[in-house]
Amino acid sequence: MMKELVLFDSNPIYFFILSLGFLFILIQLNWQKHQSDTVFLSTLILILTVLRLPFILYNQQINIDESSVITQAMTLWDRPIFWQSVDGTTSGPLNSYVLFLGKLLTGTFDYTSCRMVCLLLIIGTLIALYKALQSFFDTQSARLSLTLTLLFYAYNQTHDFIHYSSEILSIFLFSISLYTLASIQKTPQSSGFILGFVLALVPWAKIQSLPIALVFSGYGLYLCFQIRAYQGIISLVLGAISVTVLFFGFLLYYQVLGDFYLYYIEGNLVYGQEVSLYRRFHHLVAMLVKVFPFRDFLLISILLFLFAFRWFWKLEKSLLVFLASWFLITAYTIVKPGMFFHHYLLYFIPFLTFVNTFSLRSITRHFSYRTVQFNYTVALIVVGSSVWWTSLIRNTSYTNAEESKDLASNRVITTIHQYAGPGESLAIWGWWTEGYVMAQMPQAVAENHSVRCTTESPLMVDYQQRYLHNLKTNTPAVFVDAVGSTHNFPFVHTSAIHESIPAIRRYIQRHYQFLSRVEGVRIFIRKDRLAAVQKGIRYL
Structure with missing residues (x-):
């Protein structure tokens, strides 16, 4: 039974029962107001890791993008100059270089090592989001909201959302940036530099996500200006410049600046130009309505938003402008390439998690805390179970890790x-x-x-x-x-x-x-x- 449990073989019902047990444990931690962050986050990481094991152990291609980035990393390990030996097209160099960590952990470049890195980045994303939401709102709301986000990452078995996609690293960087934004008015100099440094890394991970980084930068500059923390503004700019100088120095030294401009800048500008803006947003709406299980995550977020809508207007105006800009620019980022890959929707996860936290805080403040938590708990169990089981039925090809170990059997x-x-x-x-x-x-x-x-x-x-x-x-x-x-x-x-x-x-x-x-x-x-x-x- 243990072998079947770990390999997710012919009896996935054991895994399903185990996942429900983990979910109950996490919910109990939400009920205990004074439980430590360490216990909560450790439980969250344990649940995510165990439920991701089937896909980590499934050492075969789930999505073609994984094979591309693994091959790039394998090539860069021997010939490490990006845009000389490797061109990631829409994906930047950091998405490939970060897979070196998988090589160091496992000794090889394969799907298992790649998904281990993916898991680590998602864990980092959840921790950074939790710390950010704690700072912006409160601990209880952050935990309730993050539990829903965990369901999406852990219970999801749809190939577009479980593979190592080029959005994963960018989302991790945005989550760190959000945490830094939460503390920039308390420590403007250090937080400003970190914010500028991290956001300047974003286009080197995925140039498509640059507009979101600009919105984050603008809000960080405003927060510093609001308290006249001019040193914070200077630090933010210096952080961004330091990364930019470092990368352009790399390009100049290895004489690949021309390739960088031609294939990364021009190549991405012409990408998808044949698709009209109307058609792009039409496809976005279609994806939001149809794509499982993101659709379910979005539906709960909308319901929470509608319950808390009346209190959103009490937010500081600058934060409202930031949220509106964040939402619109994320939608633009998704439709800009003119291609409609479902994993682009991952860019909405940090935004929805942030909005969900405010919604839950508002609801728990104006209604009985126990009533809200009980109803929310029931909703999480029902949605988590249905998403997990429906995903299993739709994606049975990922259940046998034993037969997937030998990559060269072709x-x-x-x-x-x-x-x-x-x-x-x-x-x-x-x-x-x-x-x-x-x-x-x-x-x-x-x-x-x-x-x-x-x-x-x-x-x-x-x-x-x-x-x-x-x-x-x-x-x-x-x-x-x-x-x-x-x-x-x-x-x-x-x-x-x-x-x-x-x-x-x-x-x-x-x-x-x-x-x-x-x-x-x-x-x-x-x-x-x-x-x-x-x-x-x-x-x-």
């Missing part, structure tokens, strides 16, 4: 390993980033998929030229074209084979020999490597 990977080994670079045309992780081979090209080489855009030719340059520079022993196979992400059209780019087709024909088609994947071997292997010469 005919394509076995064939690749006959001609190249782990540590050598690999080039995969198409969108099969999982192949890099399974082979444990770093990417030979800056982008680990070829979508932008075949998608019409002002930068398409630049992407093609860079891809060819990377092939010539890194000369991978194996070149794989996954387009048209079941391994390839369906987003890539079957006509987008490497032969559709004349320069790349000529280079592959000149330097590589077609070996075979395995599971629909075409495998090409560099001619000198093929000759060496045929002669029995070891390549490692």
Whole structure:
């Protein structure tokens, strides 16, 4: 039974019962007003960790973004210059570098180590949010609100919300910033510097979230100005400048400033321009209404807000302006790329947690505390149970960790390993980033998929030229074209084979020999490597 419990195997009902037991413990801690923060947070971390175990142990791809960032981190471990060896497209360098922690903890880059880092970042987010909400409001309201947020993170089994997405690190940074905002008027100099420093890190994690960082910065500057703490303003600016100077010094020293501007700034500006603003917000509303279980989290938040609506106007006007700006700019941040990935909705979590805390504080002040807590407890149990069980029914493919341990158990990977080994670079045309992780081979090209080489855009030719340059520079022993196979992400059209780019087709024909088609994947071997292997010469 214990094995099934940990591996979440054929009897998930045990896990369900265990999760309910943990939830009851956490609720009991909410009833005890004088319980220490250490006990509350330790219980919260325990619940989150245990309920995340199935996905940590499931050492297979849940979302394609995970494979991309793991491959980038694996590549940067050997060739650590971002925008030279790796281009994260919409994702910044920090999202990849932070996975080094997973490598240090487990000794490898795989899905388990990646999700361990994800878990640590979520734990950090919850702790920072708790401390921030305590400072802005009070302990009891913060605990009640955070319990709801915990349900979303711990009981959720929807692949878009449980994988290591590029939003996770940004949300962690925003949570730290919120905590710093809560104390900036008490210690303007130190808090101001920390706030500026942390917010300046945000675009290097995810440039999409920069507008939210600007709103936080503006509110921090206002709070300092409000009490005439001009040293706090200077410290905030210095904190932001220090990070900016550090990163731009890095770009200049390694001569990748041009690549940074072209592929990170221009590349993201042109991303999704073909989608109208009306259509973007239309899709956002559709996601808010339909996407499970975020929809349920949002519904409870709206109900709490409606109960407490009359008291919101008693908030300080500057805080109301900050909240309104935070909400609107978060909505804009989600729709800006013109792509409607459900995990973008994670940006709303800190905002909703903040608003929920105020709602709960207002309700508990104006109604019987025990009545409110009893009704809220019942609601949490019902919602938590339904979300957990419904998620289980919808996502049964993540339940068997025992069969998911061997990443290399794939005919394509076995064939690749006959001609190249782990540590050598690999080039995969198409969108099969999982192949890099399974082979444990770093990417030979800056982008680990070829979508932008075949998608019409002002930068398409630049992407093609860079891809060819990377092939010539890194000369991978194996070149794989996954387009048209079941391994390839369906987003890539079957006509987008490497032969559709004349320069790349000529280079592959000149330097590589077609070996075979395995599971629909075409495998090409560099001619000198093929000759060496045929002669029995070891390549490692």
